[in-house]
Amino acid sequence: MSIEAILFYLIAISAITSALLMVLQKNPVKSVLFMIVNFFCLAVIYLLLHAQFIAIVQILVYAGAIMVLFLFVIMLLNLGNESLLKEKYNYKRTIAYILSGIILLELIIGISIPLNNSPAQISADAVKFGSVESIGAELFQNYLLPFEAVSVLLLAAIVGVVVLAKKRK
Amino acid sequence: MNITEIPLSYYLVLSAILFSIGVVGVLTRRNAIIVFICIEMMLNSVNLTLVAFSAFLGNxxxxxxxxxxxxxxxxxxxxxxxxxxxxxxxxxxxxxDEINIMKW
Structure with a gap:
């Protein structure tokens, strides 16, 4: 096995473990911390796929900004354990596990059907276009309008958050 | 030079597993914030699929x-x-379960 394969298996196992721990953890703060571990694992997998820019943005935006926001809100609301939130219907939980198992099965069956012309290895161009330089060039040449639209979206989100979270008189 | 031993389907299966764990969280957890984090994880697993296809197809x-x-x-x-x-x-x-103000 090459070093990349070993790294992939290690990171994949830790990503799945942290995701499971995140879902099964009762304490919301611990859930968020396991989610950050999961985001770092995904960033390493992006690096394995030669997507350096996406990996850095993953750490900066997800693990840095979004998760700090989540932690901040959880500590602001002072929620404590989820066992205090009472369960009404227990049979719903069983149905939920069965449904998610069916989704996983469907996805894996769909993936395992061999595609025509499916490439066997990472394309040689992947190293070139994963860098900040080429992503930036692509964004500002072919995707300028969507880029500007996203900036308007973020502005609208900021205004919306201030309006929603403001204290009503 | 850039040859790895990991085929595309491994990345897709990892993404499918993470997506399903996110679905489990959305369906079973009662805390709205945790449901929200699980949705973020589902978005992330789809991102992984996109990056994997992008790298393998050279696009x-x-x-x-x-x-x-x-x-x-x-x-x-x-x-x-x-x-x-x-x-x-x-x-x-x-x-x-208690936030049902919009429930018909």
Whole structure:
């Protein structure tokens, strides 16, 4: 096995473990911390796929900004354990596990059907276009309008958050 | 030079597993914030699929799409948390079973 394969298996196992721990953890703060571990694992997998820019943005935006926001809100609301939130219907939980198992099965069956012309290895161009330089060039040449639209979206989100979270008189 | 032993389907299966764990979280957890984090994880697993296809097919558009998904996810997280704070202020709970004001 090459070093990349070993790294992939290690990171994949830790990503799945942290995701499971995140879902099964009762304490919301611990859930968020396991989610950050999961985001770092995904960033390493992006690096394995030669997507350096996406990996850095993953750490900066997800693990840095979004998760700090989540932690901040959880500590602001002072929620404590989820066992205090009472369960009404227990049979719903069983149905939920069965449904998610069916989704996983469907996805894996769909993936395992061999595609025509499916490439066997990472394309040689992947190293070139994963860098900040080429992503930036692509964004500002072919995707300028969507880029500007996203900036308007973020502005609208900021205004919306201030309006929603403001204290009503 | 860039040859790895890991085929495309391994990345897709990892993404499918993470997506299903996110579905389990959305369906079983009662805390609205945790449900929200699980939705973020589902978005992330789809991002992994996009980056994997982008790398294997040699097409940069997948990574551009991931960039936009991240921007929209950031906006969505901020708005959603503001809504959760507003609901908590009115009802003093984040239990999604008790937040049924819009239920028909």
């Amino acid at each position: 940069p558009n997948g990574q551009i799409l991931v960039f936009f998904v991240m921007a929209v996810a950031a906006a969505e997280a901020a708005i959603g948390l503001a809504i959760i704070i507003a609901i908590f202020r009115n009802k003093m709970t984040v239990n999604i």
